Amino acid sequence: MAFIGTKICPVCGKEFKGLGNICKDGDYCNACEKKVRLVFVEDEEDYLPAAKIRARLNKYADAIAAYDSVEKPETCPICGKKLPKLMNMRLLDAFICMGCAEKARDMLHTGYDAVGCMCLSEIQPLFGQAAVQGGRADASGVFHNADSLRIVYPLIRTLWQEPGEYGYNVEYIDPLDSLSDEELKAAPALAAKRREELEEKYGTHKAIFEVDSISKLYNESKGKRHYRDEYRIGGRVLMGNIVLRDRAAVKRTEGTKDLLIRKLGDCRKYSSDMKELKEGTEGGLFVESALSFVYPGDILYID
Ligand SMILES: [Zn+2]
Ligand SMILES: [Zn+2]
Numbered sequence: 350m351a352f353i354g355t356k357i358c359p360v361c362g363k364e365f366k367g368l369g370n371i372c373k374d375g376d377y378c379n380a381c382e383k384k385v386r387l388v389f390v391e392d393e394e395d396y397l398p399a400a401k402i403r404a405r406l407n408k409y410a411d412a413i414a415a416y417d418s419v420e421k422p423e424t425c426p427i428c429g430k431k432l433p434k435l436m437n438m439r440l441l442d443a444f445i446c447m448g449c450a451e452k453a454r455d456m457l458h459t460g461y462d463a464v465g466c467m468c469l470s471e472i473q474p475l476f477g478q479a480a481v482q483g484g485r486a487d488a489s490g491v492f493h494n495a496d497s498l499r500i501v502y503p504l505i506r507t508l509w510q511e512p513g514e515y516g517y518n519v520e521y522i523d524p525l526d527s528l529s530d531e532e533l534k535a536a537p538a539l540a541a542k543r544r545e546e547l548e549e550k551y552g553t554h555k556a557i558f559e560v561d562s563i564s565k566l567y568n569e570s571k572g573k574r575h576y577r578d579e580y581r582i583g584g585r586v587l588m589g590n591i592v593l594r595d596r597a598a599v600k601r602t603e604g605t606k607d608l609l610i611r612k613l614g615d616c617r618k619y620s621s622d623m624k625e626l627k628e629g630t631e632g633g634l635f636v637e638s639a640l641s642f643v644y645p646g647d648i649l650y651i652d
Pocket of ligand 1: 358359
């Protein structure tokens with residue numbers, strides 16, 4: 350039985366003295382707190398019931414016990430590059446480079462501190478995704494470059510709600526991840542056939558772009574809009590790749606109009622810092638000229 354001045358820790362069930370730490374079920378002991386700090390983001394546990402805290406401590410019990418014996422390796426266990434002395438991140442049971450830590454953070458939609466509370470085995474599978482790898486290997490070990498298959502398997506755009514002021518954020522689902530091995534093996538031939546069909550329809554060009562929308566750009570200051578002589582042509586690259594300073598032509602019976610592509614952006618209207626728009630992707634072409642002759646549904650020929 351507990352005597353005066355001691356309490357029972359609701360997490361581990363042992364008696365303890367002193368102030369302890371707060372959770373939803375009251376104060377818990379400092380010995381548990383030491384472990385909690387390794388697997389919970391700061392203050393996250395304050396409002397959790399003791400049973401939940403106990404469950405996570407149990408889940409990570411082995412990693413917590415081995416925490417102090419983990420040594421910094423020479424190379425990042427995810428990307429295999431040399432692990433920088435300072436720019437690295439401690440996971441519960443490993444060290445990874447900051448480049449990989451950043452990717453993991455983005456893929457998990459969380460913060461670095463939450464990534465640091467996880468094990469390598471929980472994070473590593475994320476890096477096997479086709480979009481991260483730049484493609485996928487089939488069962489016979491042949492690697493298929495994602496860029497060359499986007500013409501038949503474009504990324505699927507989705508929106509996820511970001512709490513706070515940002516509203517929605519763009520994210521992509523990669524259909525390559527869910528292809529069967531037969532589908533993956535058949536994909537290169539399918540892509541070649543699609544290119545052939547497009548060439549037959551539009552002729553041979555460096556790239557073909559299909560127009561969805563046209564927006565005139567403006568600056569806003571003191572509540573007033575100041576229109577610029579700049580337009581964003583939104584749409585998708587049906588075939589080929591588009592780079593900065595490529596020329597885009599619109600063909601009409603009355604003649605051909607030519608545009609210089611000054612900037613490139615992804616599907617977000619405010620993005621304009623891309624160097625290249627690859628085959629099968631959505632994006633924006635930025636031009637500086639009067640644009641009354643381009644319409645949604647138009648085809649731009651890039652040469
Ligand atoms: Zn305890
Ligand atoms: Zn790495």
